[in-house]
Amino acid sequence: KAGVTQTPRYLIKTRGQQVTLSCSPISGHRSVSWYQQTPGQGLQFLFEYFSETQRNKGNFPGRFSGRQFSNSRSEMNVSTLELGDSALYLCASSLRTGTTGANVLTFGAGSRLTVL
Amino acid sequence: DQQVKQNSPSLSVQEGRISILNCDYTNSMFDYFLWYKKYPAEGPTFLISISSIKDKNEDGRFTVFLNKSAKHLSLHIVPSQPGDSAVYFCAASGIGQGAQKLVFGQGTRLTINP
Numbered sequence: 001k002a003g004v005t006q007t008p009r010y011l012i013k014t015r016g017q018q019v020t021l022s023c024s025p026i027s028g029h030r031s032v033s034w035y036q037q038t039p040g041q042g043l044q045f046l047f048e049y050f051s052e053t054q055r056n057k058g059n060f061p062g063r064f065s066g067r068q069f070s071n072s073r074s075e076m077n078v079s080t081l082e083l084g085d086s087a088l089y090l091c092a093s094s095l096r097t098g099t100t101g102a103n104v105l106t107f108g109a110g111s112r113l114t115v116l
Numbered sequence: 117d118q119q120v121k122q123n124s125p126s127l128s129v130q131e132g133r134i135s136i137l138n139c140d141y142t143n144s145m146f147d148y149f150l151w152y153k154k155y156p157a158e159g160p161t162f163l164i165s166i167s168s169i170k171d172k173n174e175d176g177r178f179t180v181f182l183n184k185s186a187k188h189l190s191l192h193i194v195p196s197q198p199g200d201s202a203v204y205f206c207a208a209s210g211i212g213q214g215a216q217k218l219v220f221g222q223g224t225r226l227t228i229n230p
Contacts, residue, residue, distance in 0.1 A: 004159070033217065042120075042205060043160070043220040056216035090159055102148040102167070103209045103218060107159030 002027065004108035006091050012114045018079040021111045025072050025093030032074040033105060034066060037088040046089075049074055050097070078113075086115045119143045120208050122221035131230050135193040139206035139221050142187065146208040150218065151180060151191045154203045163204075164191070196228045 005024040013019050025032050034046040045058040049068035066076040072093075078085055089112075092105035121140045129135045139149075147168045152160035166173040166180045166189070173180050179192045193200055203225050207218040 031216075035220075040222060042122075042222040043207075043218075045217040045219070048216045050216075058217065092159070100215075102150060102165040103215060104150065104162050104165065105218060106162070107152075109157065109159050 004091055004093050004106055006089075006108035006111050008111060009109065010112050010114075012116060013081050014116050015081055015083060017081050018077060019081060019113060020075055020077045021089055021091075021113075023074045023076075023091030023093075023108060025074070025091075026095075026106055029093035029095050029106070030072050031094040031096060032068055032072060033092045033094070034074070034076050035090045035092065035107075036060075037090060037110070038086075043090065046076065081115045083115050086113060088112050118222075119146075120206060120219050120221040122204075122206060122224045124224050125222070126225040126227070128227045128229060129196050131198060131228050132195045135191075135196045135200065135226055135228070137191040137193075137204050137206075137224050137226065139189050139191075140187060141189075141208055143208070143210065143219075144184075144187070145210050146219075147211050147215075148209045149180070149182060149189050150207045150209070151178075152205045152207060152220075153200075154205065154223070160205060193226075196226075198228050198230060201226060201228045 031050045033048040035043040048056045068074045088110045090110045092107045150165040151163040154160040182189045203223045207220045
């Protein structure tokens with residue numbers, strides 16, 4: 001069965017531009033999460049969506065936003081890009097619907113964003 | 117505020133020996149802990165998890181130990197194989213609203229030498 005698919009895999013933008021990243025979760029997974037990975041910082045939680053609703057949001061500025069569609073596909077958008085936004089953006093999906101049990105996430109390969 | 121910490125950025129182990137990766141946390145409300153492995157140009161892959169009510173969980177060559185009083189967990193890989201060379205992340209999840217996200221450590225790069 002297909003895994004989590006993220007597009008594009010690589011992109012280069014300049015400061016001030018905006019970017020949209022796309023994520024297709026595993027079929028049947030309704031929860032989609034986004035994480036930012038930068039060197040030395042591990043993975044930082046951005047937000048999580050379930051059934052088109054944002055259930056949780058990390059400590060990122062309002063320039064970072066996301067949405068989920070009725071087919072569970074998700075997009076995240078970063079506006080007014082800054083140099084510090086250069087990172088690997090990882091999308092993950094989960095079969096879990098509630099809040100009990102281990103939240104095992106299946107990650108995509110990520111979208112590597114470089115801001116010049 | 118780094119709630120999950122992996123204090124060793126790197127670890128080198130000889131093939132066939134035991135690899136021990138460590139992780140410390142500060143939030144006593146975490147109820148599950150997970151370990152992920154990441155190869156270059158790939159997303160993290162789930163390895164093993166442990167509930168906060170357990171102190172050990174084993175899956176093949178991988179065993180995770182949890183010491184709640186010390187707020188410490190460790191991943192043991194026995195025997196270590198060259199394919200285990202990767203970056204390992206520990207992660208934790210809370211309860212209620214906190215259950216929707218994983219809090220990750222910074223990662224430890226494990227190198228298995230032949």
